[in-house]
Amino acid sequence: MKKTSSFFVFLASTASSLGQSGTNLTSTVQPQSNMRMRSVPPGGNAIKGLLSWLLLLNTALFALAQGKVTLQNDPSTAIVLGDCVFPADAEFAGQPVPTTGPLPSGVVLEVGLYCGTDSNSLTWQTAVLLNPPGGTGTAPGIIPPTHKVLIFPGGSPLYMQVMVWDSTYAYPGSVPSGHYVGASSVFTMIPGTGISYPGINNGGGTTMPQTNIVVEGPCNTPPLISSQPQSQSVWQGTPASFTVMSPSPMPFACQWWKNSAMIPNATNTTYSLNAASNADAGTYFAVLTNIYGFSISSNAELQVLPYEAPSISVNNQFAVGTVVADGSAVVTIAGGFTNGFIFYTLDGTAPTTSSALYSGPITLTNSATVQAMSMSQDFSQSVLAPAVIVQIVPAYYLQTSVRGQGIITLSPTNNPYPSNSTVVLTATAATNWAFDHWSGDASGNQNPISITMNGPRNVQAVFAQTGFPLTVSTPGGGSATVNGQTIQPVTYYSAGTVVSLAATPSNNWVFLGWQGDAGGTNNPLSLTITQTNNIQAIFGTIVATNAVGPGEIVLTPPNPVPFGAATVTAVASPGNYFRVWSGAASGTNSPATISVTTPGLSVGALFAAVPAGECTDPVRSTSIRSKPTMTWALR
The missing domain is CATH 2.10.70 (Complement Module; domain 1)
Structure with missing residues (x-):
């Protein structure tokens, strides 16, 4: 069963009584419980969503915008109010509390708000003491109480300016020494948002601690529901009631519905039944409406039972009529006669003492019609509960x-x-x-x-x-650019982009080629981005060698030697051996490793003839002293 058109007529007529056409009506549907169960025929969330959509499409209203100014000194605890559910402060009474510090005794700070639809024609809106009676501040602007003030500018967007001054300052005169006046810049307030100004520009006079002014924008939201109606189970002929609550300071209308029908004259936030009957069982919900839209409460089930009949619940909710559950459902049965018994069936037949005896929750994976009977402890009385149809949707x-x-x-x-x-x-x-x-x-x-x-x-x-990272680097000896610029590692380029890589050697270095995901010696190099690329530009320099004596020095890799490290090997001529390194290499070991990180390096090696009686080590090019051998002969 669906909600009838009378529901829309009700909302439209209620909204019209609260405002004039011009601004879209919005809606708020309050969240339902997370249980995967719904009652039939009330219609549930799907119908509520349809109502919201139709009202957004067809209903328009206009009203004065409403906002607040919140004053708070400490930026870390400043709060921009949301929802417009807090009542405005009452008018301040009494005399200001004298403050100590930079301002004269008896002088307090005040804050005001200018507002308008044109930044060049702001009008005065409201003012409030920053240190009102009862304040605990020991100096102006320090730990003032927080206050909320309603403002009523019309139109959107809204331009605002916050002003702060001491209570003896008279605009537009000059600021006397020891007094204070300041203002924010003009800003635009977007409906439903807030803007915080931790500091107000000092217009002259004394220096003040930063004062935090929080301005809340126009609030154009439907009524907020703070307390939902609750499901309940009652005996036939006993009272039942549902209550919905909203802290909204704006006027709103309330209308109660049962299943898909509006309940006549049920317009209070509490709906009561003096003596509930079987016809009253069903799903109830309330619709709260103001000039900005409507909010629909959650469903509340009313279960009406014969006296001492057991109560049937599905997924922890009172069950009435037909209940639809997704996948499975847990049925629980409670109540009935004290210390009595409960018998039940799942096929729709009336339970008897031969039926299943209830002992705990029943899990249903297929549709069933649940009937339950309570029986007194002495077996003399029995009462049937209304049947509940449980439809399991796979x-x-x-x-x-x-x-x-x-x-x-x-x-x-x-x-x-x-x-x-x-x-x-x-x-x-x-x-x-x-x-x-x-x-x-x-x-x-x-x-x-x-x-x-x-x-x-x-x-x-x-x-x-759609994009791939490119990293172009060099170990040293020069620089590498992409399209004439040095890029950060892992710079992304769109797929198919063609980039130009250029290598520039430093003084006394030469470009040797590309390594990594690109090769060759083309400079510049054209690269099409089709994958992740990590490319290095390799530079080399000439390492001079000086072999003194019969021998030579072998560089690995050969000149020009790439930036990094190289191996030098001393190779002595026959009859000679390597003695010692000089220059970039040192010691007597051959081969040796040298660091090639600066240009102009040279390596020297000293070779000498092998002394008589010694030989050379062909691996190390060093001499080895030989020992004479004595020969004995028999005579």
Whole structure:
């Protein structure tokens, strides 16, 4: 069963009585409990969503904007009020409390607000003492109480300016020595937001501690529901009542509904029944409306039972009539005769003493009609509860995955999903990636996409890389640029971009070539970005060698030697050996390692003839002294 058109007529007529046409009416549907269960026929959240959409589409209202000024000294504890649910401060009474410090005794700070729809024609709105009676500040602007003041500028956008002055200052005169006046710059206030000014520009006079002024913008929201109506179970003929509460300071209208029908004359925030009957059982909710829109409360079930009948609940909620649950449902039965017994059936037949004896929660995975009977301890009395139909809607899981870099968001998020429900999938690519297409149980590249859950589903979002990182560096000996500029490591370029890499050697160095994901000696080098690239420009320098004596020095790698390190090997001529290194190398070991990080290096090696009676080590090019051998002969 659906809510009838009278519901829309009610909202439209109520809204019209609160304002004039001109501004869109908005709505707030209060959150339901997280339990996967809904009653039939009230219509539930789907109908509430439809109501919101239709009202947003068809109803328009206008009213004066409303905002607040909040004064607080400490920026770390300043709060911008939201929701417009706090009442305005009462008018200040009494005399200001004298303050000590830079201002004269008896002088207090005040703050005012200018506002208008034109930045050049602001009008005075309100003023309030920063250190009003009862304040605890020991100096102007230090730990003042927080106050909220309603302002009533009309139109949007709103231009505002905050001014702060001491109570003896008379605008527009000059600021006497020891007194204070200051102002913020003119700013635009967006409806529903807040702006904090930790410091007000000092217009002259004494130096003041920073004063935090928080201005809340116009509030154009529907009534906030702070207390929801509660489900209840009552005996036939006993009272029942539902209450909804809103702290909104603005006028609002209230209307109670049962199932899909508006209850005549039920316009108070509390709806009462003096003697509940079976006809009163059902789902109740309240609609609160002001000039900015409407809010719908959560559902409250009223279960009306014969005296001593057991109470049937589904998923921890009182059950009335038909209840729809997704996937499964837990049925509990309570109450009845004290210390008595409860018998139940799941096929709709009336329970007897031969039926199942209730001992604990019952989990249903298939639809059932639950009947329950309570029996007194002495078996002399029994009472039947109204039957409850539990309709189990199959639920299916939706599994998602991604290929590439990105995420998938689901709406709604309550996996698993009831059979034939619709889920909206949205693919959001990471930086330098783009959504390409869906795979699995979805196809194409429409984004977002809707999936009907008439079975288990597995969907993958495929993302394509649109940018690749490029790192161009050099060990030393010069510099490397991309398109004439030095870039940071891992700089991204769009796929297909053509860049020019140039290597510039430092003095006494030469460019040797490219290494890594590019090669060759072209300079500049044209590179098309199709992948991740890490490229180095290699520079080399000439290392001079000086072999003294019969021998030579071998450089590995040869000249020009790349920036970094090189190996020098002393190779002695036959009959000679290596003695010692000089220059960039030292010691007597050969081969040796030298550091090639500066140009102009030289390496010297000394070679000498092998002394008589010694030989050379062919590996180390050093001499080895030989020992004479004595020969004995028999005579």
